[in-house]
Amino acid sequence: xxxxxxxxxxxxxxxxxxxxxxxxxxxxxxxxxxxxxxxxxxxxxxxxxxxxxxxxxxxxxxxxxxxxxxxxxxxxxxxxxxxxxxxxxxxxxxxxxxxxxxxxxxxxxxxxxxxxxxxxxxxxxxxxxxxxxxxxxxxxxxxxxxxxxxxxxxxxxxxxxxxxxxxxxxxxxxxxxxxxxxxxxxxxxxxxxxxxxxxxxxxxxxxxxxxxxxxxxxxxxxxxxxxxxxxxxxxxxxxxxxxxxxxxxxxxxxxxxxxxxxxxxxxxxxxxxxxxxxxxxxxxxxxxxxxxxxxxxxxxxxxxxxxxxxxxxxxxxxxxxxxxxxxxxxxxxxxxxxxxxxxxxxxxxxxxxxxxxxxxxxxxxxxxxxxxxxxxxxxxxxxxxxxxxxxxxxxxxxxxxxxxxxxxxxxxxxxxxxxxxxxxxxxxxxxxxxxxxxxxxxxxxxxxxxxxxxxxxxxxxxxxxxxxxxxxxxxxxxxxxxxxxxxxxxxxxxxxxxxxxxxxxxxxxxxxxxxxxxxxxxxxxxxxxxxx
Ligand code: HXC
Numbered sequence: 001x002x003x004x005x006x007x008x009x010x011x012x013x014x015x016x017x018x019x020x021x022x023x024x025x026x027x028x029x030x031x032x033x034x035x036x037x038x039x040x041x042x043x044x045x046x047x048x049x050x051x052x053x054x055x056x057x058x059x060x061x062x063x064x065x066x067x068x069x070x071x072x073x074x075x076x077x078x079x080x081x082x083x084x085x086x087x088x089x090x091x092x093x094x095x096x097x098x099x100x101x102x103x104x105x106x107x108x109x110x111x112x113x114x115x116x117x118x119x120x121x122x123x124x125x126x127x128x129x130x131x132x133x134x135x136x137x138x139x140x141x142x143x144x145x146x147x148x149x150x151x152x153x154x155x156x157x158x159x160x161x162x163x164x165x166x167x168x169x170x171x172x173x174x175x176x177x178x179x180x181x182x183x184x185x186x187x188x189x190x191x192x193x194x195x196x197x198x199x200x201x202x203x204x205x206x207x208x209x210x211x212x213x214x215x216x217x218x219x220x221x222x223x224x225x226x227x228x229x230x231x232x233x234x235x236x237x238x239x240x241x242x243x244x245x246x247x248x249x250x251x252x253x254x255x256x257x258x259x260x261x262x263x264x265x266x267x268x269x270x271x272x273x274x275x276x277x278x279x280x281x282x283x284x285x286x287x288x289x290x291x292x293x294x295x296x297x298x299x300x301x302x303x304x305x306x307x308x309x310x311x312x313x314x315x316x317x318x319x320x321x322x323x324x325x326x327x328x329x330x331x332x333x334x335x336x337x338x339x340x341x342x343x344x345x346x347x348x349x350x351x352x353x354x355x356x357x358x359x360x361x362x363x364x365x366x367x368x369x370x371x372x373x374x375x376x377x378x379x380x381x382x383x384x385x386x387x388x389x390x391x392x393x394x395x396x397x398x399x400x401x402x403x404x405x406x407x408x409x410x411x412x413x414x415x416x417x418x419x420x421x422x423x424x425x426x427x428x429x430x431x432x433x434x435x436x437x438x439x440x441x442x443x444x445x446x447x448x449x450x451x452x453x454x455x456x457x458x459x460x461x462x463x464x465x466x467x468x469x470x471x472x473x474x475x476x477x478x479x480x481x482x483x484x485x486x487x488x489x490x491x492x493x494x495x496x497x498x499x500x501x502x503x504x505x506x507x508x509x510x511x512x513x514x515x516x517x518x519x520x521x522x523x524x525x526x527x528x529x530x531x532x
Contacts, residue, residue, distance in 0.1 A: 018513040033072065036054070036087065041445070044112070047107040052110070052112065053109060056108050061098060062100065067097065074121065075121045075153070080152045082153075085114060091109060092107050092109050100257065101266065102265060104133075105136075108145075109146045117148060117157070130164070141179075149188070161189065161191075165195060175266045178260075180253070182202050182205060183205060184206070190210060194241065197247055200245070201242040203248070204251045205234045208235060209229045220319075222469070236321060237321055264369055267369060270370055270516075271335070275471055287304060287502050290303055290501065291440070291442045295484075295531050299344055302326065308508065321464055323343060324352065325358055330374075332471070337372045338373045339373075342377055348380050349380065360403035363407055367408065373412070374414070378417040378418050379420065384462075399424050399483065399530060402409065407471060415437070415438070415439040416443065416501075442459070443495075444484035444485065450483075486498050
């Protein structure tokens, strides 16, 4: 071997070992990044019954589909010796992947790194993920597990939240945004989830509040635990902030997948059609006797919904809040739909402030994402009372009118029993540009119920009468005979068809089919002024 050849071989060996070293270095850095804040912090996380940021992403996405972005990002802050606490990812795992074959973007805050707190670098990563989701028209999913603004980074942390908020708003109505709460969310940090379309909370381990228990105690003197102030039970039943609640993180993640199964990837797509699942004839026959003989007796409107829609397809949203109205996603002949239904079992199905807000927001979401709306109506009116009036039922009820009137997606309505007064108009009446309105023979479409009506119309006669009770009964029966039916409205074309309850599914499927080609546009404007 001459000298030149020998030198060449040695050089090759050195080159190889250098590249090997570099590869090893990369793998080591990756390993470090994958360990987040370290084993001790991970153990602490599991002791609290919480998964790690990466486990959450893995459980959400189809196996092997996750592409991570910006793994090696670190903060650049040295306030309060923060330069000694630098971690790859900077406390958030970001990237994209697939859920049941559909592209989604995801960020997952890592509590093991500085408590998942958000500084400049973390905010930039999240903002980049949001930009990519918006640009490529795919849903954005965020796992929130964070101590909030990173205190050491001061105004840079606050600026980071601002950068996220503006993206939440700009993406609103363009791509679905889902927030999954799997830990703390405190202070202004709660506003990013609040700006998204759906908030899923996890029982026992997640909480959301603007000011924590100690500040509340100092300012108002009230005592409350984290759970009492902003746990999943409070936000699902009292505030309505949580749309869905998982008993643990696995269930919360299942809810994300279920939600996505009804949604298009963006506002320019149609929602995903699934294989048709029929209901059986016996179920449909039962509908003929579902309405009680006595109109004062309540019933559970879910008994109607579950029989009419495709079997096993109903995802109820905000189940425990404003229970006098039911909203949720479902399918009719495989096509995704949004259901809005008065619930006679709760407050007789009357519309109040919370029910109006709940239904209005749901309708606006469906409209933004091309999901047809089907309404089941049994409503005695707006809930009377000082509390309702003083707290703005006028404004909140107007939201619901606005939402129905503004929606250009296919809209179908079925009046099953009461449809009285203003509430009749609000609840997807023909007058708010609904496409097809059906009524069951049990429908009562009137300005008000018989009792109230005769008290107004015959006040003087009743006052003069010796047998007030008999007269009242006679007048009521007369009124019921004349007005409490669907035929006066049908004569005017306010009702397209009076149908047997057992025909409802078939009629709705037939009505929906041509409407899938519907094109309707609002007048050009910057945006409307919904009564907030
Ligand atoms: C920096 C933080 C942090 C924060 C937690 N950590 N929150 N570091 N900034 N905001 C760090 C802790 O110092 C600790 O670091 C590690 O994360 C784990 O936190 P622990 O306190 O040990 O965990 P735990 O006992 O589970 O308590 C969790 C917690 C608590 C309740 C969230 O950490 C907490 O109260 N944090 C502050 C919450 C808060 O007030 N945030 C600001 C909200 S205002 P070491 O090194 O010890 O492990 C806000 C404004 C946003 O966010 C405005 C937007 C417009």
